[in-house]
Every structure is written in structure tokens, then in C-alpha cells.
Amino acid sequence: MLIKYGVNSRFTSLCSAKNRMWVSSSVLRRQHFLIRTLGGNGDHINTNHKTMQAIRTMSRAALEADSENILRAITPTLDPTRHKGQAGKIAVIGGCREYTGAPYFAAISALKIVGALLCIFYCSVSSFSWEVFSFSCQGADLSHVFCTKDAAPVIKSYSPELIVHPILEESYSISGLSDEERRYISSKILAEVDKWMERFDCLVIGPGLGRDPYLLECVSEILKHARQSNVPIVIDGLYGIYLRHFATDHAGISQDGLFLVTNSLDLVSSYPLAVLTPNVNEYKRLVQRVLGCEVNDEDAPEQLQSLVKGIGGVTILQKGKSDLISDGEIVKSVSIYGSPRRCGGQGDILSGSPTNPTVLGCIAGSALVRKAASLAFEHKKRSTLTSDIIECLGKRQVFMKSL
Numbered sequence: 001m002l003i004k005y006g007v008n009s010r011f012t013s014l015c016s017a018k019n020r021m022w023v024s025s026s027v028l029r030r031q032h033f034l035i036r037t038l039g040g041n042g043d044h045i046n047t048n049h050k051t052m053q054a055i056r057t058m059s060r061a062a063l064e065a066d067s068e069n070i071l072r073a074i075t076p077t078l079d080p081t082r083h084k085g086q087a088g089k090i091a092v093i094g095g096c097r098e099y100t101g102a103p104y105f106a107a108i109s110a111l112k113i114v115g116a117l118l119c120i121f122y123c124s125v126s127s128f129s130w131e132v133f134s135f136s137c138q139g140a141d142l143s144h145v146f147c148t149k150d151a152a153p154v155i156k157s158y159s160p161e162l163i164v165h166p167i168l169e170e171s172y173s174i175s176g177l178s179d180e181e182r183r184y185i186s187s188k189i190l191a192e193v194d195k196w197m198e199r200f201d202c203l204v205i206g207p208g209l210g211r212d213p214y215l216l217e218c219v220s221e222i223l224k225h226a227r228q229s230n231v232p233i234v235i236d237g238l239y240g241i242y243l244r245h246f247a248t249d250h251a252g253i254s255q256d257g258l259f260l261v262t263n264s265l266d267l268v269s270s271y272p273l274a275v276l277t278p279n280v281n282e283y284k285r286l287v288q289r290v291l292g293c294e295v296n297d298e299d300a301p302e303q304l305q306s307l308v309k310g311i312g313g314v315t316i317l318q319k320g321k322s323d324l325i326s327d328g329e330i331v332k333s334v335s336i337y338g339s340p341r342r343c344g345g346q347g348d349i350l351s352g353s354p355t356n357p358t359v360l361g362c363i364a365g366s367a368l369v370r371k372a373a374s375l376a377f378e379h380k381k382r383s384t385l386t387s388d389i390i391e392c393l394g395k396r397q398v399f400m401k402s403l
């Protein structure tokens with residue numbers, strides 16, 4: 001079944017000769033996971049395959065995506081025969097001394113609404129083959145947060161549902177240490193994340209990470225390892241850092257320089273399982289850095305497509321009045337009514353929502369958050385907060401499905 005739908009070749013082609021041995025077990029695990037979550041029922045796949053083809057054909061002509069239909073089509077019916085873990089395990093890498101809300105919002109949203117890779121369809125539309133890594137909208141089974149030691153007790157206190165790993169370090173907590181000691185601490189952090197990496201179906205990197213250079217260097221390494229393991233990655237809120245190019249002097253004080261993140265775009269470039277979710281400021285800085293110009297609202301779809309091509313091989317979900325999504329091949333817009341409230345944290349919910357690397361998945365994630373925001377605003381009006389939106393994520397009006 002997997003071979004028929006190209007899953008095998010998809011994953012195999014992602015493994016370079018160098019890391020094939022290393023990733024093989026995680027790839028196999030994910031394939032088994034996919035077989036299980038597909039329900040082992042060919043009819044089910046064929047039905048969905050046709051649905052996806054129909055959606056794809058329908059929406060190719062217009063910029064505006066048929067997001068409600070897409071959301072409905074990829075939302076599975078809850079299946080009482082499944083056991084814990086089959087809807088996926090998500091990890092958020094984020095949370096530092098200042099920001100504890102952002103990783104919580106992303107992780108709890110993943111737990112509430114985003115299952116994991118539920119189905120892979122290879123849709124042949126026109127002349128090219130198109131794969132859909134679709135996460136179920138039934139809620140992941142386990143949601144982890146890897147954050148700094150200071151942030152962990154706070155995040156744990158928000159929710160007993162989250163599994164919180166207090167392992168990241170910021171510069172202030174290691175000040176006075178030698179370079180060698182710092183490198184040792186980094187390697188310990190990386191080893192700790194690696195122990196878990198294989199189990200994750202998706203990483204969300206960035207919510208509430210802040211801008212500490214030591215922390216970000218560690219996260220760059222985590223990102224590299226995730227990529228070697230072919231784990232889908234959503235990257236949120238890091239673009240300021242990417243473009244600021246921190247360098248670290250021996251005392252751990254950050255200064256502008258051409259260091260860390262000249263390479264950071266390389267970290268994601270040509271990685272088809274990466275989704276970037278920039279907000280207005282982050283997008284502006286990305287455009288300036290990659291295209292060397294200012295944001296052009298008149299030709300927004302074309303500019304987004306150029307940006308994706310400039311970075312190479314990723315999917316970008318540009319947040320704004322309308323969300324624009326592109327993988328470099330196509331551009332789609334989601335403009336369904338959301339909320340006029342612009343309270344912080346809504347982007348963090350969104351970063352926990354697409355958790356899959358395709359335009360289709362991003363459309364569903366965007367529609368989901370906007371519909372939940374609209375529903376929350378109906379009830380809370382001007383006092384709507386991100387936590388109110390989270391409460392609305394699973395409502396029937398959002399999914400238009402009862403089970």
C-alpha cells in the first residue's frame with residue numbers, strides 16, 4: 001500500500017547515503033505509524049485520494065483556497081480502536097526565561113487538535129505528483145516541550161498534560177564557563193534531545209525561544225539532527241535571529257556579526273519537510289535578507305513564491321490579514337474570517353497546527369485557527385485572549401464534524 005502511494009520512495013529518497021543507516025529505524029517507525037493510521041483499508045485511501053484530487057483540481061485555478069473543504073476532508077473520524085501514540089507525538093522546542101506562554105500555546109494546541117501524520121496521499125494532478133502529509137485534526141497523543149530550566153516549572157504549572165524537559169541553557173546560566181565546558185554542555189543537551197528524536201512525528205521549533213545566542217546555537221544543532229532524521233519541522237519566530245547574525249564573544253555577550261545564522265537558512269533550505277510561519281515582522285526581515293528588497297503587497301503571491309524559491313524547497317505560511325501559503329510551485333490564500341483581536345499567542349497556536357510540511361496542511365491549520373478565533377470573538381468580543389481561542393479549537397462549528 002505504501003509503495004503504491006509512494007511513501008516508501010518518499011522517505012527513502014530523503015535519506016542520503018551518509019545518514020541512511022542512522023535514520024532507517026526512525027523512517028521505519030514512521031512508516032509503520034502511517035500504515036496503522038491509514039487504518040489498513042485501501043477503500044478509505046482511495047476515497048480520500050479522490051477527495052484530495054477533487055480539492056486540488058478545484059482550488060488550483062483560484063488564489064483563495066477552498067479551506068473549509070480541505071479542513072473537513074483531512075479531519076478524520078475518531079476511531080475507538082486506536083491506542084495512545086497512534087495519533088502522533090509532537091515536540092515543541094521553545095520557552096526561555098522571558099517567554100513561557102508561547103511554547104505552552106503551541107504544545108497544547110498540538111495536543112488538542114493536531115494528531116500526527118494520519119495519511120499520505122500521492123495525488124497526480126496535471127503533470128506532477130504531489131504528496132500530502134496530512135496530520136489528523138483529532139489531537140496528538142503526546143506533546144513534549146524542550147525548554148530552558150527556568151521556563152520548565154512555569155510551563156508544567158500551566159498544564160499537567162504536557163511532558164516538559166528542562167534541558168536548554170541560556171548564556172547567563174553558563175557565564176564564566178570555558179569554551180570547552182560550554183561545548184560539553186551543548187553536547188549533553190543535544191544527546192538528551194537525540195534520545196527522544198526518533199519518537200517524534202513533528203518538531204515545532206521556535207515559540208518563545210527568544211534571542212539568546214548560546215540557546216540558538218544549540219537549537220541550530222537540534223534542527224540539523226531533526227533534519228537528518230527526516231522529522232517534519234515547523235519553524236516559527238526565529239527569523240529575527242536568522243537575520244540579525246549574532247556572534248558570541250568569549251564572555252557569552254551577543255553582538256551583531258556574521259556568524260550563527262548566515263548558515264541558518266541553509267539549515268532549512270532544500271528540506272521539503274520544513275514549514276516556516278513568519279508574522280509580518282519576520283516576513284519583512286526574511287524578504288530583506290533573501291530577496292534584498294522590501295515587502296511588496298501589490299504582488300504578494302509572486303513575491304512569496306520568489307522567497308520560497310530563494311530559500312529553496314520549503315513551505316512558507318505567511319501570516320496576516322489573509323494567510324498566504326506557498327511551496328514554490330503554487331500559492332494559496334486563506335482569508336476566511338478570523339478575529340479582529342490581535343492579542344499575542346495566536347501565531348503560537350498556529351505553529352502547533354500545521355505540523356505537516358505541505359500547502360494543504362498549512363491551509364487546514366490556518367483555517368482551523370482563524371475559525372476558532374472567530375468563534376472565540378463571538379463570545380468574548382474585545383476581551384478575547386489566546387486561551388479563549390484554544391478553548392474553541394475542537395468545537396463542532398470549527399470542524400463541522402461531531403466525531
Ligand SMILES: NC(=O)C1=CN([C@@H]2O[C@H](COP(=O)(O)OP(=O)(O)OC[C@H]3O[C@@H](n4cnc5c(N)ncnc54)[C@H](O)[C@@H]3O)[C@@H](O)[C@H]2O)[C@@H](O)CC1
Pocket residue numbers: 098099100101102103206207208209210237239240241243244279281282344345347348
Ligand atoms: N506569551 C508568550 O510567551 C508569547 C511569546 N511570544 C514570543 O515573543 C517573541 C517575539 O515575538 P513577536 O511576535 O513579538 O516578534 P516580532 O518579530 O513581531 O518582534 C517584536 C519586536 O521586536 C523587533 N525585533 C524582533 N527581532 C528583531 C531583530 N532581529 N532585530 C531588530 N528588531 C527586532 C520587531 O521589529 C518588533 O518591534 C518570540 O520568541 C515569540 O515566540 C509571542 O509568540 C507572543 C506570546
Ligand SMILES: Nc1ncnc2c1ncn2[C@@H]1O[C@H](COP(=O)(O)OP(=O)(O)OP(=O)(O)O)[C@@H](O)[C@H]1O
Pocket residue numbers: 237278279280319320321322323338339340342343344345346347348349350366369370
Ligand atoms: N489582520 C489580520 N486579520 C485577521 N487575522 C489575522 C490578521 N493578522 C494575523 N491574523 C491571524 O492571526 C494568527 C496569528 O498571526 P500573527 O501575525 O498574529 O502571528 P504572530 O505575530 O507570530 O503571533 P504570536 O503573538 O503568537 O507570535 C494567524 O492565524 C493569522 O491568520
Ligand SMILES: [Mg+2]
Pocket residue numbers: 236237279347348
Ligand atoms: Mg510569533
